Amino acid sequence: MRKAFLVFSLLANVGERLTSRSTTQKYICTLKSGPAPPLAISLINGAILSEVRANAIAISQFSWEIGTVTEALLEYSWPQLSVFNAAASIPPARDLFTSDYPTDVVNIATTVVQNKPNDSLPLVPDSAVGDPASIGPAVLLANWTRNDTSDTRFSIDAGSQLNYLLNQAPRTSDGAISHRSDQVQLWSDFVYMAPPFIAYFGAYEQGDANMTYLLQAAYDQCRLYRQYLQDNSTKLWKHIELGSYQDNNLWATGNGWAAAGMLRVRQTISLSNVSSSFVNQQTDLLNWVEEIVKASWTHQTSDGALRNVINDSGSFKDSSSTALIASATFRLAVLKGDNTTYISSANAAYDYVSSNIDSGGWLRNTVDPLTFYSLSDPNTPSPEGQSFVLLLESARRDFQDWVDTNATLPSGGMAVNSLVSQGS
Numbered sequence: 001m002r003k004a005f006l007v008f009s010l011l012a013n014v015g016e017r018l019t020s021r022s023t024t025q026k027y028i029c030t031l032k033s034g035p036a037p038p039l040a041i042s043l044i045n046g047a048i049l050s051e052v053r054a055n056a057i058a059i060s061q062f063s064w065e066i067g068t069v070t071e072a073l074l075e076y077s078w079p080q081l082s083v084f085n086a087a088a089s090i091p092p093a094r095d096l097f098t099s100d101y102p103t104d105v106v107n108i109a110t111t112v113v114q115n116k117p118n119d120s121l122p123l124v125p126d127s128a129v130g131d132p133a134s135i136g137p138a139v140l141l142a143n144w145t146r147n148d149t150s151d152t153r154f155s156i157d158a159g160s161q162l163n164y165l166l167n168q169a170p171r172t173s174d175g176a177i178s179h180r181s182d183q184v185q186l187w188s189d190f191v192y193m194a195p196p197f198i199a200y201f202g203a204y205e206q207g208d209a210n211m212t213y214l215l216q217a218a219y220d221q222c223r224l225y226r227q228y229l230q231d232n233s234t235k236l237w238k239h240i241e242l243g244s245y246q247d248n249n250l251w252a253t254g255n256g257w258a259a260a261g262m263l264r265v266r267q268t269i270s271l272s273n274v275s276s277s278f279v280n281q282q283t284d285l286l287n288w289v290e291e292i293v294k295a296s297w298t299h300q301t302s303d304g305a306l307r308n309v310i311n312d313s314g315s316f317k318d319s320s321s322t323a324l325i326a327s328a329t330f331r332l333a334v335l336k337g338d339n340t341t342y343i344s345s346a347n348a349a350y351d352y353v354s355s356n357i358d359s360g361g362w363l364r365n366t367v368d369p370l371t372f373y374s375l376s377d378p379n380t381p382s383p384e385g386q387s388f389v390l391l392l393e394s395a396r397r398d399f400q401d402w403v404d405t406n407a408t409l410p411s412g413g414m415a416v417n418s419l420v421s422q423g424s
Helices: 007-019 046-059 063-078 105-113 131-145 153-168 195-202 208-229 253-273 275-297 317-336 343-355 381-406
Strands: none
Touching: 007 046, 007 063, 046 063, 046 195, 063 131, 105 131, 105 153, 105 208, 105 253, 105 275, 131 195, 153 195, 153 381, 208 253, 208 275, 253 275, 253 317, 253 381, 275 317, 317 381, 343 381
């Protein structure tokens, strides 16, 4: 029996608390040891990364694209505020230094809140349940750091989004929240969209029993989705289960969504003040991510790519999912303290992705995110692919920082170029 979350009690105080795939509407963003193998020299210079970043912001329009680009911007441009910064706090300091203030992320969140219809519980009206929730962490961050403390729109809208997920959206009988609003249907994409928001909202609930409930709820969604979608023989995840149609292909991007989403949930739990009560859950999440990473790289091609359907040798090579799974691999290496097992694969993937970025900062040879099984039209680049490049660059940079700090590179080993110092 599903436990009801009393959102009305939270909403009654939310201003005080938070201040102290298909879509029906789109919004335009206006704004274990042993030495690690040396990282290959970057093929992406800082100027190109600046173009990648600008392009990602410019073309992200659908709800999940907006949520993904806000997370990519946090990890790339504002890493001090990312959940992957072990020294970060949730919530962050109210009065951030100018150099720490995530202006672009806040501007995007503000645009979404300003355009949200009054009669919509989700942040963006959408036929996908999970996708609008991906913008939720940016809205919470904007609310916490805003100058006008009398403006309650951000806190109320974030609370409404949470209310929709936990109390209104369709579910399976055992509690898995549907990714679709018109039927009970589970998509691997959901794991990147909704559970990180649920966990992030919970981490803001400092000293409140709601924190424990929400962190557990985020973990439970990951657990249930794995239960339904994991292919027992490969340990990779199917794309879509239940509902009026299924997609049992082991779609690479879907596996990347799942791995990256579970990492964010795990890190949000670890930054909370009840993390010591969630030791087993944190271990589970890392192990579940490793299942995907390990299985994915066994199908890597000789030039470093992953195929759109990971285990199908006839499927085309996809630079987008290759970037996302490589980013999760670098993150996993730091969190598990293992700087060797999958790093050669991640480095090869990085070089493959680098070779597919053109002089204008566009990632080429990506899957079309709306069809799942065809290449993007050359004139219609993938917005999520642009963000995945930033996620990959951020994860690789942070991996190198961790290696340097822990002195685990062999003497004389080649370190990754500092792309940030080259200009971004």
